[in-house]
Amino acid sequence: MENENALFEQTILPHLDAAYNLARWLAGNETDARDVVQESCLRAFKSFSRFRGGDARSWLLTIVRNAAYTALRKRGAREQFLDSEILDSVADTGPSAEQILERAANIEAVRAAIAQLPTDYREVIVLREMENFSYKEIADMVGLPIGTVMSRLARGRRALQEFLVGGAAK
Amino acid sequence: MNCDEALRLIDAYHDGELDSMHSVEIERHLAACDNCAARLNKLRVLREAVEQTAFSAPRDLRASVLASLHTPPVENAKPRLGLTTGLALAAALVLGFFLAQVFPGNSSEKTLLAALTDSHIRSLVGTHLVDVTSSDQHTVRPWFEGKIDFAPPVEDLSATGFPLVGGRLEFVSSRPVAALVYERRKHFINLFIWPGKTSEPITEKSPQRGYNLLHWAKDGMNYYAVSEISADDLRKFANAIDSSQ
Numbered sequence: 001m002e003n004e005n006a007l008f009e010q011t012i013l014p015h016l017d018a019a020y021n022l023a024r025w026l027a028g029n030e031t032d033a034r035d036v037v038q039e040s041c042l043r044a045f046k047s048f049s050r051f052r053g054g055d056a057r058s059w060l061l062t063i064v065r066n067a068a069y070t071a072l073r074k075r076g077a078r079e080q081f082l083d084s085e086i087l088d089s090v091a092d093t094g095p096s097a098e099q100i101l102e103r104a105a106n107i108e109a110v111r112a113a114i115a116q117l118p119t120d121y122r123e124v125i126v127l128r129e130m131e132n133f134s135y136k137e138i139a140d141m142v143g144l145p146i147g148t149v150m151s152r153l154a155r156g157r158r159a160l161q162e163f164l165v166g167g168a169a170k
Numbered sequence: 171m172n173c174d175e176a177l178r179l180i181d182a183y184h185d186g187e188l189d190s191m192h193s194v195e196i197e198r199h200l201a202a203c204d205n206c207a208a209r210l211n212k213l214r215v216l217r218e219a220v221e222q223t224a225f226s227a228p229r230d231l232r233a234s235v236l237a238s239l240h241t242p243p244v245e246n247a248k249p250r251l252g253l254t255t256g257l258a259l260a261a262a263l264v265l266g267f268f269l270a271q272v273f274p275g276n277s278s279e280k281t282l283l284a285a286l287t288d289s290h291i292r293s294l295v296g297t298h299l300v301d302v303t304s305s306d307q308h309t310v311r312p313w314f315e316g317k318i319d320f321a322p323p324v325e326d327l328s329a330t331g332f333p334l335v336g337g338r339l340e341f342v343s344s345r346p347v348a349a350l351v352y353e354r355r356k357h358f359i360n361l362f363i364w365p366g367k368t369s370e371p372i373t374e375k376s377p378q379r380g381y382n383l384l385h386w387a388k389d390g391m392n393y394y395a396v397s398e399i400s401a402d403d404l405r406k407f408a409n410a411i412d413s414s415q
Contacts, residue, residue, distance in 0.1 A: 005239070005240075008239075009236070009379065013232065013235070013236075016227045016231060016232055016235065017224075017225075017226050017227045019227070020225060020226070020227035020228070020231060021224045021225045021226070021227075024225040025225075030228070033225075034228065034231060034234075037227070037231060037235065038231075038234065038235060038238055041235045041238070041239065042238055042239065045239050094212075096208070096212070097208065097211045097212045097215045100212060100215045100216055100219060101215050101219075103219070104215065104218065104219030104222075107222060107223055110219050110220065110222070110223050111223045114220065114223060125220065126224075128185065129216075129217050129220040129221055130220060130221055130223070130224040131224075134185075134187065135182075135185065135187050150181065150182060150187075153181060153185075154181040157181065157213065157216055160216065160220070161212065161216055164216075164219070
């Protein structure tokens with residue numbers, strides 16, 4: 001039992017930052033994110049015997065994701081949708097790299113833009129841009145075909161640059 | 171490759187997910203097309219902007235996760251409360267008493283260090299860091315009177331950078347123990363005190379779950395200091411306590 005505990009702490013707890021980051025972006029605030037991580041670690045601990053090696057980080061983050069969505073449902077969070085204009089446009093008419101760069105200096109502005117994304121777009125952005133997971137890993141974690149992950153990511157990015165620079169004009 | 175195709179593949183190219191054949195084609199297009207090259211540049215700028223917004227886990231989250239793992243939820247235990255549990259509880263108490271008698275033997279030291287670390291972690295995560303909050307040693311010292319059968323020496327070490335936060339009563343290995351809480355740059359130190367050996371030099375114990383532990387004895391009191399501060403800082407703390415008495 002003691003060895004099992006030590007193994008869990010060595011394997012899983014190094015990914016606490018990643019777990020919290022995902023929880024924080026999905027749950028939307030610190031208090032809920034803490035609860036989600038707390039509960040996820042407990043769940044992970046209980047089912048640790050079923051963890052057969054592999055990538056501990058994506059294993060933990062899958063649990064965090066499920067817990068976060070459960071918490072969102074309990075809270076009665078509304079589903080959001082992306083503007084169909086953003087969804088349909090492939091051509092790149094958005095702001096310039098310089099404009100993005102200018103806004104990027106303000107971390108809170110970037111965070112506000114990311115927070116504006118619907119949850120299912122936000123999560124692929126977080127998993128890809130912050131946590132550096134591959135398309136395949138993301139597809140496995142969110143339970144979607146790779147093609148869907150790719151299009152969410154591409155649209156999420158386009159929406160994000162609009163929000164980022166659009167937010168400045170207001 | 172034309173711009174439409176390039177823009178459809180450019181995210182995958184940027185993410186390093188494009189096969190080599192398409193990569194060669196898109197690179198050829200990018201070299202010739204400023205618009206698509208600008209798009210790639212934008213993706214790079216966007217990633218840098220987004221990357222830096224990642225949140226780190228709050229400092230105490232690790233401790234509270236650890237604490238929750240080691241304290242199974244009460245709801246599981248409740249329905250099973252009955253004769254068996256009662257007997258087990260009684261047996262545990264007897265065993266605890268027995269251990270307390272053997273104490274401090276080497277075999278039980280591991281258990282003791284783990285118990286003290288648990289107590290330290292619990293104190294950080296809950297609302298129960300201290301029973302008496304005061305930086306004044308003359309308030310904290312009398313608070314213990316009548317609650318325990320010994321008088322723990324209480325010193326404020328603000329002058330040396332370890333202000334006193336308060337004190338609380340703990341039960342460790344079935345005996346009441348005075349826990350004094352000190353602060354060091356937003357981190358806490360639990361100093362556990364109970365009657366024991368006359369004198370022992372300050373010795374480092376093996377760290378428990380990332381927390382440092384020091385033990386010493388003086389004037390018939392046992393001391394254990396537990397904290398997440400560095401081993402060097404904790405030794406400074408121990409020396410300060412030792413020389414203040």
